[in-house]
Every structure is written in structure tokens, then in C-alpha cells.
Amino acid sequence: MSIDALEKQEQMLKLRKKVLQAEQERLGNAPTLDIAQAREQLKIREQTISQR
Numbered sequence: 001m002s003i004d005a006l007e008k009q010e011q012m013l014k015l016r017k018k019v020l021q022a023e024q025e026r027l028g029n030a031p032t033l034d035i036a037q038a039r040e041q042l043k044i045r046e047q048t049i050s051q052r
Helices: 003-027 035-050
Strands: none
16 A cells, blocks of 8 residues: 555545544533634634734
């Protein structure tokens, strides 16, 4: 297997892990955000980062 294929496989495994974690949190009734709330939080983070 080539290095590129291994790196792509590693990226897919990391993504799968994040998706599974999010699904477990959702099923465990963790608080969720709607799209408007998520966008607002991203906007705030972007402003915070740009001020550094």
C-alpha cells in the first residue's frame, strides 16, 4: 500500500471516529445546535481568532 493510500485511510479513520463520537453524544441527549446557532458560534470564533 502506498504512503498516499495509508494517509487517506488514516484520515478516514479519524473522520469516522469523530462521526461516531458525535452520534454517541447525540444519542446520549447531549445538547445540540441548530444551523443558525452553529453559524453564530463559528462567527464568534472567527472574530476571536482574527483579533489575535
